[in-house]
Amino acid sequence: MKPKLNPELLRPLLGTLGLMIGFGVYAVAGKLPQxxxxxxxxxxxxxxxxxxxxxxxxxxWIQVLGGVLMLYGVLRAFLNG
Known part of the structure; x- marks a missing residue:
């Protein structure tokens, strides 16, 4: 029988891994031409x-944060002043 992993223990690990991947992808995207x-x-x-x-x-409040992030993303994508 396989031991079950507690999702609460995996959350910080997955969050840290996601941040590392996100910063890496953001850095690569920052090198692209306009x-x-x-x-x-x-x-x-x-x-x-x-x-x-x-x-x-x-x-x-998380839904509002998601909306703000989406709005910023749209503005960032199309208003590259």
């Missing part, structure tokens, strides 16, 4: 906002 740099970083923020909104499950 307009691809702004577009790819904007898409990343929209994806982050969507995942935060979906993860919220009724917690209003």
């Amino acid at each position: 307009p691809w740099q702004s577009l790819s970083i904007g898409v990343m923020f929209v994806a982050l906002g969507l995942s935060a909104y979906r993860y919220a499950k009724g917690e209003r």
Whole structure:
């Protein structure tokens, strides 16, 4: 019988791994020429906002944060002033 892993113990590990991957992808996207740099970083923020909104499950402040991240992503992608 396999031992069951406690999801609460995996959460900090997965969060740290996600942050490392996110910063790595952000650094690579920062080296792209314009307009691809702004577009790819904007898409990343929209994806982050969507995942935060979906993860919220009724917690209003996380849903608002997800909406703000999505709005910033759209602005970042298309207003690369």
